[in-house]
Amino acid sequence: NPTYQNLVGRIEYQSQPGGGMATDHTMIRAGALLKANGGYLVLRLRDLLANQVSLDGLKRALTSGTVAIENLAETYGMMPTTGLRPEPIPLNVKVVLVGEGYLYSALYRYDPDFRQLFRVKAEFETDFPCNSENAMGVASIVRAEATRGGLLPFGRDAVSRLLQHSSRMVADQRRLSANMAVFLDVTRQSDYWARAEGASVVAASHVERAVEESVYRSALVRDRVLAxxxxxxxxxxxxxxxxxxxxxxxxxxxxxxxxxxxxxxxxxxxxxxxxxxxxxxxxxxxxxxxxxxxxxxxxxxxxxxxxxxxxxxxxxxxxxxxxxxxxxxxxxxxxxxxxxxxxxxxxxxxxxxxxxxxxxxxxxxxxxxxxxxxxxxxxxxxxxxxxxxxxxxxxxxxxxxxxxxxxxxxxxxxxxxxxxxxxxxxxxxxxxxxxxxxxxxxxxxxxxxxxxxxxxxxxxxxxxxxxxxxxxxxxxxRIVMAAPAPPPTPGIPPPPPPEPPVSV
The missing domain is CATH 3.30.230.10 (Ribosomal Protein S5; domain 2)
Incomplete structure (x- = not known):
């Protein structure tokens, strides 16, 4: 949770009997930047953007090469106080931001500081070729998940069906999905149906049942349209x-x-x-x-x-x-x-x-x-x-x-x-x-x-x-159509959005 205090650090205070607050050097707490000093710090870009104060503090620390631990209110001039002022600590850390490409593109385009600080961009594939080497790698992942999660062993036909489902996830016979979270969820559901039938090994039929049941739970609209x-x-x-x-x-x-x-x-x-x-x-x-x-x-x-x-x-x-x-x-x-x-x-x-x-x-x-x-x-x-x-x-x-x-x-x-x-x-x-x-x-x-x-x-x-x-x-x-309706008057809520568009 990259809040300002968790990222940069904080000075804690202790209440006194007379109603005041006191602190000393033993109540200075380092944030994630200092804990990772000399190494790497990995942050989710989406979480960071949800805390604008944290993003400003991160950019300030990286630009100056130091971390200054101080009260947040004092940092932004909201409440001047007299208290501890720790000296800025030299910072040598590599920050890795993980997130969607469009968020990086937006920040790179509109934030000059971000453009200067985060110059190296690496994109990751969402799928990979379906070949024998990668198929064996996916089978190894299934085996590791079964061992870690206490699942039943998967037969060859079950792994083959899982590979087919992985290709379906990316809509390409020649590729396999890199979304392992969703893929492994199917393996766990397959284990459930295998145990429900009293099987000792997960078979292709159990994988098929897991896929069918996951679709069935969300297919009410589809079934109504078909009817x-x-x-x-x-x-x-x-x-x-x-x-x-x-x-x-x-x-x-x-x-x-x-x-x-x-x-x-x-x-x-x-x-x-x-x-x-x-x-x-x-x-x-x-x-x-x-x-x-x-x-x-x-x-x-x-x-x-x-x-x-x-x-x-x-x-x-x-x-x-x-x-x-x-x-x-x-x-x-x-x-x-x-x-x-x-x-x-x-x-x-x-x-x-x-x-x-x-x-x-x-x-x-x-x-x-x-x-x-x-x-x-x-x-x-x-x-x-x-x-x-x-x-x-x-x-x-x-x-x-x-x-x-x-x-x-x-x-x-x-x-x-x-x-x-x-x-x-x-x-x-x-x-x-x-x-x-x-x-x-x-x-x-x-x-x-x-x-x-x-x-x-x-x-x-x-x-x-x-x-x-x-x-x-x-x-x-062409028939001349009537002019579109004028935009709504400011202050009046717009009408509800239309149904989601249909791709044809």
Whole structure:
């Protein structure tokens, strides 16, 4: 606890019979700086920032190279007193601050004294490569924890399952988590379930039970959302086909648990003046990253079919039954597929859910939360009954980020659930519609007859027929939204914050 007295030192006083206070040289107490003099002192930066007086005292001692033990009130001129004034003691200590990188960056940027005193910065990895050497090291840690905590011995299959869980913690098959506190907590819970079954050795099934139970204790919101989708309160199709409708995947992050939720994205198109409207964007429910992904969609459309044709279109896209704020660009490919489907009048298979961001050239880019998104759609399909043709389409570069539950892996291996990995928008639209994309123009400058792109181009040309010359296009044709409400009057509490944003 780096209070000023604990860090710098203090002079203690003893009450006297007459009501006064007395002290002498035997009541001078050294602080942590002097106790570590000639060596090293390790402090938590967050604790130090919670005690501004301690931070000032630390900087003053390091700058002067001495420690002056005096009353705190006298130090800040609040109560001048006459008493002991110990001479400053020379200080030779190395101070190590441990904390989050953003705290160091803030202090380095705004505090010149901190910048001069703490010049050496060392960052630590939050994960490390998953190789045989590191796997043996993690196994040694498990063994040491079992010995120290009196846990049951762990079998090879249990250690293997713990390694898999460690990779899941960092969402990467090639890495292991360095967060040993959370990792060892799972080992202790695994020991509990092994003892509950009367086992003499912790097995993989006990680790699996520990992970499932820890998720179950925090999964009330997830289960309620899943039940609402299953009974139709939240409308999500997992069979059939429909033009201009697609299943997107988002992630709800509640802190101790995150889970995937399928959402319908719908698109309606008509003749217009080049406006592509995202309902969430115009209603101020979308974050800046999501808006960026949406604007990239407009660039992609102009790149594929020309600005003149794109200017004859009016399109409206929205996330149906999604009422909180959203952010992230992982739905940009989903919105593109919905738009292409609506323009080409090509039905999309509702048995497939989609995630992935795009660039203006049609490349599918990696996203976050791939594991949660796959499992979220799998859970919905599993509740309704797996048909053997359902699955998730995601960026190929995200395959290495999938660390799925054992039941999902078993379903994929049995052919009852599928993963489609794609690199280009052309590959994705072919998987969703079963129609060739027609990504290359022929010698006549047109896409192949019957392809998705040819049908989109023909539809845009039909929209362009009869379009009024000189009509406004693009952003100029957008619906003008009402001005935002003025800021609250000073002194009046602001309204409660909205729901946590949803990453899509």
């Amino acid at each position: 609402a989708m299953d009974d139709g309160s939240i409308h999500v199709d997992t069979k059939g086909e429909r033009s201009g409708q697609i299943n997107a995947l988002s992630v709800y992050d509640l802190g101790d648990i995150s889970f995937g939720r399928p959402s319908r994205v719908t698109c309606v198109v008509s003749r217009g003046n080049g406006a592509i409207v995202m309902v969430e964007r115009d209603s101020d429910m979308a974050g800046r990253i999501h808006n960026k992904g949406f604007l990239i969609l407009r660039g992609l459309l102009a790149d594929r079919f020309g600005q003149d044709r794109a200017s004859a279109l009016h399109a409206s896209l929205t996330f149906e039954q999604l009422y909180g704020d959203i952010d992230g660009d992982s739905a940009s490919s989903t919105e593109t597929y919905a738009l292409l489907s609506a323009l080409a009048e090509a039905p999309i298979q509702q048995r497939i859910a989609v995630t992935g961001s795009i660039d203006q050239l049609g490349n599918i880019q990696p996203i976050g939360g791939a594991t949660e998104k796959v499992e979220g759609f799998f859970d919905l399909c599993s509740v309704r009954g797996l048909t053997g043709d359902q699955g998730v389409m995601l960026p190929r570069t995200n395959v290495q980020n999938l660390v799925l539950r054992t039941d999902v892996v078993a379903a994929i291996e049995a052919g009852r659930f599928h993963i489609w990995a794609v690199d280009r928008i052309e590959e994705g639209i072919e998987v969703l519609t079963g129609v060739p994309a027609g990504g290359t123009r022929g010698v006549d400058g047109k896409y192949p007859v019957g392809s998705i792109f040819r049908r989109v181009e023909d539809r845009l040309e039909a929209f362009a027929v009869g379009r009024a010359p000189g009509a406004a296009s693009g952003e100029a044709a």
